[in-house]
Amino acid sequence: MRGETSLNSDRCAREKFAPMLREANVQAGVVSSELFDFANLLDSNPRIERALTDPSRPASDKKELVDRLLEQSGALPLTKEILEDLAQRGWSKVEHIANAVEDLAVDATLYYADVKGVTATVAIELAKIHSAFLNMAQVRSRLSDTQVSADTRIKFLKQLLAGQRLNPLTLVLAEHATRDLRNRRFLSTLSWLINEISRHMGEQVVTVVSAVPLTREQFSGIISAYSAKLGRPVHINSVVDPKVLGGLRIQFGAEVHDNTVVAQLQQLRRKVGVSA
Structure with missing residues (x-):
């Protein structure tokens, strides 16, 4: 759970750099890789995290530290600008700066994915x-x-x-x-x-696993039901897997609703095992 200061810093940084990452075109992929590497560096070096999030340390010192850390890496100017910006923001906990670097790395990956379609x-x-x-x-x-x-x-x-x-x-x-x-x-x-x-x-990606292809009516019904449930447009990813035998397994994000025959059989076996 992030504190209000960290949430605000993360949100503002992502909003600031979204148009720049969008305009970076294919270089967004390079920025992504460099940011993932820096997040890993922070995770492995708590002292660096503390130095970059110390509220008593001048912003200019933090910027210089970022520059020294990137000196030999040949990082793109946009990567450097993002990290300098994050180092000068406030964070509720020291580890939250690494979370923000990871968030922006994912954003950069997705803008690169947009470029590639x-x-x-x-x-x-x-x-x-x-x-x-x-x-x-x-x-x-x-x-x-x-x-x-x-x-x-x-x-x-x-x-x-x-x-x-x-x-x-x-x-x-x-x-x-x-x-x-x-x-x-x-x-x-x-x-x-x-x-x-x-x-x-x-839009929300909803994955539907079924033993046979969904009918047009099932497809429309799932779109209608889950658009209403989630309050946003949904994209249905239909997966045919004969091993589920029947029924549907519907997943969106971390939530899974599994009423397939194979899941019910597994549940029955567990109950029988417990009873025995």
């Missing part, structure tokens, strides 16, 4: 990954395991996704979700990213 595709593919791993407890555990290195988690994720024709930006965000756990679980980060894309697009 793949924003909705990335949202749908992340939702598919989330849905695929939802009932795989061991997989989720390994992707969120802080006892192993980030490289080990990323290698495991790549093995899981091998052969899938995923957009490169989907892979960037999925790998970020397991590389930089930041006291989160892998699926929680995926849900957050999907929600961020929905906010960016101005």
Whole structure:
């Protein structure tokens, strides 16, 4: 939970740099990568976080520290401007500045996705990954395991996704979700990213898994029901998976409603196991 000061600083920075990231075109992708790297640097160096958020330290000193940290990196001017701006804002807790850097890294990724025309595709593919791993407890555990290195988690994720024709930006965000756990679980980060894309697009992605293709009536009914429920336009991502046997699994963000036959059978097995 972020304090009011941090929320205000984060919001103002994102509003300020949104038009610049939009105009950055393909360079937004470079800015994104550089910001993700800096967020990781902050997470690994609490002393730097404290120095950049110390209210008693002059803003000019914080700006100079950012410049020194970026001196050898060859970072783009826009990346430097964003980080200097964040360093001069107020934060309720020291770790909140890293949250803001991550937020702007995601924003930059999505503006780059807009340039490539793949924003909705990335949202749908992340939702598919989330849905695929939802009932795989061991997989989720390994992707969120802080006892192993980030490289080990990323290698495991790549093995899981091998052969899938995923957009490169989907892979960037999925790998970020397991590389930089930041006291989160892998699926929680995926849900957050999907929600961020929905906010960016101005519509909610709703993933519907069914054993057979949805009928036109089902499609229209789900759009109508969830547009009213969520108070915004929805984009339906229809996934056909014969293994669910029947019924529907509907997911938006972190919320999942599963009334598929396979889910009901699993629930019945658990109840029988408990009774036994």
